[in-house]
Amino acid sequence: PEKIDVLIHRQSIIHSLVEFIDGSVIGQMSTPDMRLPIQYALTYPNRLPSLVKPLNLASIKQLTFETVDTKRYPLFPLGYEVLKEGGIMPTFLNAANEAAVNAFLHGRISFGDISYIVEKTLSNVENKNNPSVEEIEDAYKSGKEAAEKMIRLHFS
Incomplete structure (x- = not known):
């Protein structure tokens, strides 16, 4: 838990990010649908075909992030x-x-x-x-x- 940071990403396109020791970051991105991230978690290290619509990167205007307001999200x-x-x-x-x-x-x-x-x-x-x-x-x-x-x- 000490190595986990959480940001709110309202577009729901980036489902996870991993920062490596050299500072580079790799993200798991897909359409706003949790089926693909869950499938990935359950089948890792294998990759299976998905029914989720492919992400159209050209249609994404911006990706925004904000910190969690614990007053608004008390849990x-x-x-x-x-x-x-x-x-x-x-x-x-x-x-x-x-x-x-x-x-x-x-x-x-x-x-x-x-x-x-x-x-x-x-x-x-x-x-x-x-x-x-x-x-x-x-x-x-x-x-x-x-x-x-x-x-x-x-x-x-």
Whole structure:
């Protein structure tokens, strides 16, 4: 986590950048669609054909970046914390966040409720280090269920 910097890139074209010891930077760029970066992560070091529309570099007018405003995105520091903790915590946070965002998108909670729900849900979980794939899948299911339960009980 100490070597990870995050910038907001609203065009969603650059999905990752890696800076090397000599200062050069290599980026993974594609159309604003996460299927290709996820496919790359899952199939590395192999490359497979993709259904994602190819990126048209000539159509890109500009690429912009900004730092993360933690007042606007209060869960951002928590993301770094769970990365440091490791284990099932990143999966649990992601699942709780997905459930809370889904509730927001369906008008069941306010935007500000998302961080509250995720933080409270995460505070009730015990971490498991070096989890198996099954434990990671269980953490995802549990995180989603815990957040959905909180939403049902406190926001419906």
